Amino acid sequence: MAETSLSAEKLKRLLLRLPHECLGLDLSGISSSRLAKTVLRHLWQLIRNPNSAVTHRKRAQIILITLAFSAATAGSGICYGVYKLLANIRTGAFGRKPVMRRTRSQVMLANGARVMYVPYDENADNKKRVFIRPKNDDRYEHDKFLFKYLGKNKPSQLFYSKFLSQLSIIYRILVPTFTDRNSFLLAFQIFFLVMRTWLSLFVARLDGQIVKDIISGKGRKFLVDLLCWFLIAFPASYTNSAIKFLQRKLSLNFRINLTRYIHDMYLDKRLSFYKLAFDNQASSSVIANIDNSITNDVTKFCDAICSVFANIAKPVIDLVFFSVYLRDNLGTFGIVGIFVNYFITGYILKRWTPPLGKLVSKRSAAEGDYYNYHLNLINNTEEIAFYHGTKVERTKVNALYDYLMEQMLLVDRVKINYNILEDYVLKYTWSALGYVFASIPIVVTTYSTGINNEEINMREFIVNKRLMLSLADAGSRLMHSIKDIAQLTGYTNRIFTLLAVLHRVHSTDFNYGAAIDDLDLKVDEDSSFSTEAVRGTVQKGFNGIRFENIDVIIPSRYGKEGTKLINKLRFQIPPVPLLDSANSDSQINLSQKLMPQGPGSSMLILGPNGSGKTSIQRIIAEIWPIYNKNGLLSVPGAADLFCVPQRAYFIQGGTFRDQIIYPMSADTFYDAGHKDKELVHILGEVKLDYLLKRGKGWQYLDAVAEWKDVLSGGERQRMNFARIMFHKPRFVVLDEATNAISSDMEDYLFNLLKRYRFNFITISQRPSLIKYHDLALDIEGDETWRLQDLGTDEAITSIDKEIETLQEKLENVNLWEQERTALSRKLAYI
Template identity: 75%
Template sequence: MAGDLPNLERVRKIVLRLHQECLGLDLKDAVFKKYPGIVLKHLWHLIRSEGSMNRRKRAQIILISLGFIGLTGISGVAYSVYSLLSKIRAGALNKRPFMRRTRSQIMLDNGARVMYIPYGDDEENKKRVLIGPKDDDRYEHDKYLFKYFAKSNRSQLFYSRFVSQLSILYRILIPKLTDRNAFLLSFQIFFLIMRTWLSLFVARLDGQIVKDIISRNGRKFMLDLMCWFLIAFPASYTNSAIKFLQRKLSLNFRVNLTRYIHDMYLDNRLAFYKVTFDTQAASSVIANIDNSVANDVAKFCDAVCSVFANIAKPVIDLVFFSVYLRDNLGTLGILGIFVNYFVTGFFLKKLMPPLGKLVSKRSSAEGDYYNYHLNLIQNSEEIAFYQGTQVERGKVNVLYNNLMDQMLLVDRVKAKYNAIEDYVLKYTWSALGYVFASIPTVVATFTTGVNNEEVNMREFIVNKRLMLSLADAGSRLMHSIKDISQLTGYTNRIFVLLSVLHRVHAKQFAYGAITDEGDGLDDKPSQRFDDVLRGTVQRNFNGIRVENIDVIIPSKLGREGTKLINKLTFQIPPVIIPETATSDSQVSISQKIVFQGPGSSLLILGPNGCGKSSIQRIIAEIWPIYNKNGLLSIPSPSELFCVPQKPYFIQDGTLRDQLIYPMAGDDFFDQGHKDRELVQILQEVKLEYLLKRDRGWKYLDARADWKDVLSGGERQRVNFARIMFHKPRFAVLDEATNAISADMEDYLFNLLKRYRFNFITISQRPSLIKYHDFSLDINSDESWHLQMLGTDEAITSIEKEIEGLETNLQNVESWEKERSELVKRLAHI
């Protein structure tokens, strides 16, 4: 122990001497407990005093380093405490079981959503995220910004389509000044300024170290080297923070923009379906809208944040470095530097290729290539049956070659421009930087006649470093012009997408017809919305009534488009009872819930292309009513269920999800439903054997590509299971049993009649007449005929159909003879 005392005393003397030499602080009589306060007070005094420049600079470096170290420590402690509390809440520190919600989201009464997002390696860890309610008024207001932006700006003296579009989009990215994205942007600007300020410190310290080396002052060299390592920590922290904030800001922008798009694209106004009717939109956006939503949004957000950082950092550097260099180079020197920048920028702007248009074309080619591969996946079985490999390969090769041509075109154009840009910005500006950095040294030596090598070397090192940094800032600013050109392409695609969605999402959407509600980007003659869609829809009706409706295919021609059926009129049930019982979705199907009164049914018959399915589209309100005296009366959405020709199945959904569609899995449990209801429904539609394929009722949780797992008949029976689960009073079936056997078809239609559903069947088979009360025959000449089955007229029409079948049966013998002769000929070949 006695031998260690001299060593401790030696260390103590070195520490005291270090404080004295570096900061001029005497700590001989200081108490250890008061050491932090004494040092911080002395550092603050040095910064505010006008004493030694070196000590003041060291005090600044030490305070900055201590501040960043303290901030890092506090952040680490706060994150550790947060992680510990999260584990305690999750029950990770005790052995008792912890109940956790397993479903993904909850819809609150005000329209907000609470989502549970899994994170980490453990699937049990879920983060609760609250998403605010959708604001329909905002979308109605914003549509006018997208509609009139071009007209309101083209009359100005300086007009930039890119700036006008970006000025509207930023309201989505940063909705208000108190938004978290505004704070992140402020933090990013703060760290950008901090990095420039630290660069000035590093430049000065670099010159001081060179001076210490030339003057062979080892003590100052060691002190300045220690300051170098201290300033390196906040400088590294700042660079990391800037990159993190840029990425975080990009992700937040993407969240805001994606949600904004989803709220319009996927809502009860069916914009995802109606968007195909918007003939005013750019064809590339409509054809590749999935690529625009999934890829273009991410590229746009990354490009916006990247361009902002690439512009803000050089501008800040130019301002700070110019102010510092002005004392050495003078106003004329700084003015000459900026004149050089502007001349270079003007020169490079003239030589810059149209990267915005090229990038937009490349994105369109990527979308075409991606969509065709998606088409191959969705129709792989049909293509395999047709043996269409050669045709598909040729089509894919054409799209791939087009994509490669667009990508190579962009790279080829960039290569020529980059060669000129690098020569001017890197080498020419660097050489000019050496020239400008040497001006103070040459002028001072020439005027005084004294060559002070240490001072001149220090000044040259500092000026050279700042001049090179200034040249680098200018070159990055010029490079950002190219990034802005690419951002222009992404901005235009996103803006066109949002313009289309706003136009389609609007209540007054005319299905592609040119109206005064158009986007204002063309000079086509327009008409009022009321002159295009003039029909009337009556909701919450106790039946389905179609009165004097012209069935017209939606197009830009409006009511002058192709008419399929003229003045269609029918009603189900034929007599409307004002007070009719409704179904209770909370009651099990096993309790034999039936609707009061007998169910009415209508069979719609007709050849292909006559407009049968179009009637279902009008009833579902996805097609408009053009004629003024047309009236559609429909029940509430919960009382009407439409079954399309092609059964739809949720991708990667459970069997339960398929049976209860369009109800979400969360709502199924939240409304008190049980799996036993689904088991009973499967028994009703003769699909209970599906539960024997695996683990009984747990098979309801099985995930698969159900459209491939189930056969055509099973998929159609799932549609009937959905009807039995939702129990609507009215159902519209479009070719709902064309893949089902005759005995099963008979059972399912009798099932609907047993539970007294009102249903409309669209089919081409007259054999279904026996299950319906009325028949509506659609002809190919826009005419139609409605009759009640069981009347003399209906019996006569059925007898005619039977006579036609009997006539065909009389030809069976002759057809069999022809077949036998063909078989004999084939045997001789």
């Protein structure tokens, strides 16, 4: 017991003597309640008093910095813990079992705004409502002039001549306003970069002091300074981690802003994702591999720009701080020599820097080509298997892979000589010059005074050497950033090209890639922002579908001078517009959803392949332009028109319910008051209710699968009719919608459309469908067409010819029966 009390007494005396040795503070006679207040007051007085001992003042600064960072860490942790506690109390997460119910994730409002519902907790029942303002199309219309082509100037080895202009434009998307959160993240990052440099100065001085203590044999001071070393290590580590976190967070925020900006133009009501194929720069690798550009290039660009900012800001700050401090030790001559060395090194490295921007851009294009071809293999596996095309596909994939490897190796190959030069100059030459500059004050002092104070000279040399090495490291990182900037130029150019094309396509003045001048028929490089190529008029809200003098022309760079399929097309469905719209879908209740809504009119469009039948549907859907000035297209509202393409589309990773109600989302389906029993009734109408037997009743509606592979061709086409029955549009356009369906089912589905009195247009090559339609539009294939009422004598004659053809086939029934009997006998003998 006596030994234990003696040890405790020694420890107490040591702790009381430590503040005196470290800070010159005598704590004897100070009560424990006033201890912390006394220490903090003494630390503050040491920092503010310029006459206090230098050693004590430095130690006081280290202790206060450590305490400040510790308090900030503890305070942020406590605040976060209180926030989580209040959130759990508010949502009732404690002591409550999770409730399983449907929750809306996102709802699109009529004005284009989005409402998102974000859960407070994984098992929480309540949701936080987040309102996202509608996107402003006027902003994109205004911004498109910023993304015009900046000109073809010869790129330098360091920058593209247009690099800074491109970056300044893209920066408006990354940091849209001065008060944006990304601005604050940049400010915090700069603060921590300055803090890291400042702490580096402390570490350098403390390093020299520790070496001095060791050389002079002062063990007590060595232990005190070593304790200060461990104290300063905490804020230094905290600062380094904060810089890395802020850099990553800033990169993610930049990616969010840029991706949302791209998505708002690429995926909107103007169908930019479709019209990109008609842009006059569609041959660009950026647009040809736009999926790779939106995913990989955006990520690489955001990572690169944040990395370059940190790699430039940190060395610049280090150069300023270390140069100011070293000027007092090395003098003006030493600092001038250091910066002359930097300029010479920068010139040499710039002179021998390879064109990494171009090489990186080519490598990204090769990656996109390789990725896209694999995606094509995935989407067409069955067709390739039927053709046994493995050998051809392997050859193509290997060629793309070899080209990708060639581009990737080319980047590394051109770096070899540059890396040799860079390492020799930055690592070894600068280190040798650092020793020279660090020895200047010692040599000058010793030569002028004739006295060699080894302890002081050792401390000064260690401090100057450490700062010189840090200064050399800052300069080397600044020189290394030349290579990073060269790579950033490649990513910037690809992102700028992507945004420029998206703005051009998203514009209301988009002319589908036409690049001719109407006066002299010469290519105009900037004609993509003119409206001269597309002159037709579109009337929306019409109670029908009407074509007036429309030339059906394939969109191309030749505009209205391109390939014409149909000349001056004119028709109208219904022949007399319906004037009474009181029974529109928006005004009928759910019990009347499947009731007939007025008379139906129908038209059949016939013609050979390539005659322009599907092109008529594209014009109706407003995804192809009207070139002639006197052409007029009148279409109903978007809710009253439903276009069915040749290939039925099925959303990837969606439920069976999602496939039926497409393009409506499940959230909108439930919010509008729809029930699953409506879908079951519709499946029964189109003879697909047997699919529900594959699961446990209606639960099959929640099944998730790759439905384009699960359903057969006929089932996929009948799903289109199920969508028609669900959405109940007043006008439907069907393009080869029954070519994979048996004749009896085809007859049933067309009679179903007539029974519910839909107005529909059918595009087909089979005259046998005439019996389901009121009008027939015959496309001859040489720009001519003929519209006839199927109740006229001419139409009756056409039908009679079809009947005669069918009768001729019926006469051969007996012969076919005999052949069938003979084949059956042969099989019996086998």
